[in-house]
Amino acid sequence: xxxxxxxxxxxxxxxxxxxxxxxxxxxxxxxxxxxxxxxxxxxxxxxxxxxxxxxxxxxxxxxxxxxxxxxxxxxxxxxxxxxxxxxxxxxxxxxxxxxxxxxxxxxxxxxxxxxxxxxxxxxxxxxxxxxxxxxxxxxxxxxxxxxxxxxxxxxxxxxxxxxxxxxxxxxxxxxxxxxxxxxxxxxxxxxxxxxxxxxxxxxxxxxxxxxxxxxxxxxxxxxxxxxxxxxxxxxxxxxxxxxxxxxxxxxxxxxxxxxxxxxxxxxxxxxxxxxxxxxxxxxxxxxxxxxxxxxxxxxxxxxxxxxxxxxxxxxxxxxxxxxxxxxxxx
Amino acid sequence: xxxxxxxxxxxxxxxxxxxxxxxxxxxxxxxxxxxxxxxxxxxxxxxxxxxxxxxxxxxxxxxxxxxxxxxxxxxxxxxxxxxxxxxxxxxxxxxxxxxxxxxxxxxxxxxxxxxxxxxxxxxxxxxxxxxxxxxxxxxxxxxxxxxxxxxxxxxxxxxxxxxxxxxxxxxxxxxxxxxxxxxxxxxxxxxxxxxxxxxxxxxxxxxxxxxxxxxxxxxxxxxxxxxxxxxxxxxxxxxxxxxxxxxxxxxxxxxxxxxxxxxxxxxxxxxxxxxxxxxxxxxxxxxxxxxxxxxxxxx
Numbered sequence: 001x002x003x004x005x006x007x008x009x010x011x012x013x014x015x016x017x018x019x020x021x022x023x024x025x026x027x028x029x030x031x032x033x034x035x036x037x038x039x040x041x042x043x044x045x046x047x048x049x050x051x052x053x054x055x056x057x058x059x060x061x062x063x064x065x066x067x068x069x070x071x072x073x074x075x076x077x078x079x080x081x082x083x084x085x086x087x088x089x090x091x092x093x094x095x096x097x098x099x100x101x102x103x104x105x106x107x108x109x110x111x112x113x114x115x116x117x118x119x120x121x122x123x124x125x126x127x128x129x130x131x132x133x134x135x136x137x138x139x140x141x142x143x144x145x146x147x148x149x150x151x152x153x154x155x156x157x158x159x160x161x162x163x164x165x166x167x168x169x170x171x172x173x174x175x176x177x178x179x180x181x182x183x184x185x186x187x188x189x190x191x192x193x194x195x196x197x198x199x200x201x202x203x204x205x206x207x208x209x210x211x212x213x214x215x216x217x218x219x220x221x222x223x224x225x226x227x228x229x230x231x232x233x234x235x236x237x238x239x240x241x242x243x244x245x246x247x248x249x250x251x252x253x254x255x256x257x258x259x260x261x262x263x264x265x266x267x268x269x270x271x272x273x274x275x276x277x278x279x280x281x282x283x284x285x286x287x288x289x290x291x292x293x294x295x296x297x298x299x300x301x302x303x304x305x306x307x308x309x310x311x312x313x314x315x316x317x318x319x320x321x322x323x324x325x326x327x328x329x330x
Numbered sequence: 331x332x333x334x335x336x337x338x339x340x341x342x343x344x345x346x347x348x349x350x351x352x353x354x355x356x357x358x359x360x361x362x363x364x365x366x367x368x369x370x371x372x373x374x375x376x377x378x379x380x381x382x383x384x385x386x387x388x389x390x391x392x393x394x395x396x397x398x399x400x401x402x403x404x405x406x407x408x409x410x411x412x413x414x415x416x417x418x419x420x421x422x423x424x425x426x427x428x429x430x431x432x433x434x435x436x437x438x439x440x441x442x443x444x445x446x447x448x449x450x451x452x453x454x455x456x457x458x459x460x461x462x463x464x465x466x467x468x469x470x471x472x473x474x475x476x477x478x479x480x481x482x483x484x485x486x487x488x489x490x491x492x493x494x495x496x497x498x499x500x501x502x503x504x505x506x507x508x509x510x511x512x513x514x515x516x517x518x519x520x521x522x523x524x525x526x527x528x529x530x531x532x533x534x535x536x537x538x539x540x541x542x543x544x545x546x547x548x549x550x551x552x553x554x555x556x557x558x559x560x561x562x563x564x565x566x567x568x569x570x571x572x573x574x575x576x577x578x579x580x581x582x583x584x585x586x587x588x589x590x591x592x593x594x595x596x597x598x599x600x601x602x603x604x605x606x607x608x609x610x611x612x613x614x615x616x617x618x619x620x621x622x623x624x625x626x627x628x629x
Contacts, residue, residue, distance in 0.1 A: 033433030120362030148554025252462025254557035315460035
């Protein structure tokens with residue numbers, strides 16, 4: 001080892017004072033780094049509200065503050081209750097309900113896949129699986145979680161829709177399925193959120209103390225009873241947190257739903273129809289030449305703001321459940 | 331409370347039914363657990379078959395695929411420009427996110443007092459991780475592409491990806507720093523080292539494998555991100571990007587372009603691109619796992 005201390009500052013004279021000064025400087029730089037994350041959040045809020053304002057009021061907030069005239073181009077009533085979404089059409093319509101419907105339909109459909117399957121997987125992993133099975137199953141599910149969403153989109157458009165759903169639709173219902181369908185979007189988003197539900201729920205279930213299980217066994221409960229009536233209720237806030245996270249992820253999911261569900265903004269009950277989610281709309285507009293100042297460009301931010309507020313409220317809700325769970329067992 | 335159980339506690343229980351119920355339940359949850367595995371297998375199988383059929387039935391030559399850039403004509407389209415752009419994106423994302431991310435983590439773990447501001451930063455981190463990736467694209471679009479006037483260039487995409495992976499890098503670095511035992515810090519202080527000397531010469535070297543692992547995993551996530559790049563404007567560019575100020579289309583955006591085309595040839599080009607993208611990801615994950623296993627026992 002080198003004896004660095006020989007040439008180091010030691011305790012000689014005024015060097016210590018310099019050290020204190022330079023340590024303070026470093027601390028300030030590091031604090032600057034940490035505050036960038038807060039700045040990012042503030043910038044997201046600012047950019048979304050600022051540009052969304054020009055969609056609704058014809059001028060950005062920054063322009064309004066410097067004296068630009070305000071005229072209401074799109075009313076909130078129209079945005080939230082109108083049933084035709086065509087902001088770039090020659091006779092424009094600004095009702096966002098169809099794309100909000102698209103997002104919510106895909107999210108609910110995906111939840112019907114990911115929540116039961118994810119919860120069952122979590123129970124299996126936490127209560128039943130042998131260590132060897134766990135050691136194989138968990139990494140496999142992690143791979144499922146790590147696959148890029150664009151690949152899931154490809155899976156939907158090249159396999160789920162034409163190979164699985166196509167024949168079902170034509171043979172059982174006599175419907176000719178197009179390239180895109182709502183059901184394919186629900187399935188693919190459901191599949192990709194299974195690992196989120198299973199891994200977070202499993203963590204919550206594993207944290208349930210064994211005393212509770214043993215107490216139930218001592219009363220003559222079977223493993224089924226213990227899993228469903230002791231472990232699941234005891235970990236329920238952690239399990240709910242995983243559901244909310246999966247839902248939040250499904251709302252913001254972009255590439256898979258774009259390639260699976262398509263670009264046709266309509267409100268439909270037919271799962272084989274094409275629908276457009278909020279994110280798919282954003283992708284469709286970015287594909288064109290959405291220049292600054294056009295309605296296409298401004299509408300991106302209006303839709304983006306709504307999307308952001310939806311996921312933000314989900315994340316805050318998730319926070320509360322997570323905190324409650326931590327309070328219960330720590 | 332009922333007092334039925336007092337004399338004959340087990341009469342009301344049908345043991346056969348209890349057994350059956352347990353077996354059915356186990357069957358259901360095993361089947362559910364297998365569902366994810368089966369879907370993963372189907373997905374990989376589908377991509378592999380389409381990749382193979384692209385070679386055999388559609389005459390996609392791998393040599394052409396790796397030496398040509400994007401093209402509107404299916405028989406001329408290749409992946410070189412996209413691969414180069416993705417590698418450059420990773421490089422700039424790493425540079426932008428690594429130092430700031432590690433710096434933030436050092437502040438939060440080693441310096442931050444337990445006060446309101448620190449708690450705000452920590453809570454904000456958790457929320458940033460839940461922001462949809464497309465929103466980061468909007469941020470970069472408004473602030474950098476149009477706000478600063480960069481245009482739809484590679485650097486703007488790298489900024490969007492860097493902001494996106496920053497929370498992941500910070501959290502994994504915090505974990506790596508937390509894993510360094512306090513004894514090492516105190517030993518350093520005892521020799522008269524200042525706080526920064528301790529961090530730079532004792533804590534950071536010890537935590538570096540963990541930090542690298544977390545960073546590589548974050549970059550492996552970033553390389554597959556599509557939506558932010560699309561919002562920044564990385565589509566329809568067929569020329570190869572040679573620097574951070576060029577227009578670009580990366581691997582995932584190129585795959586999206588191809589997958590969205592109705593032509594079967596393009597679909598199979600997309601499958602070939604996915605094989606390349608997944609190979610990149612698996613290699614990066616492999617390196618991260620290797621690092622983790624190699625250095626895990628040292629602490």
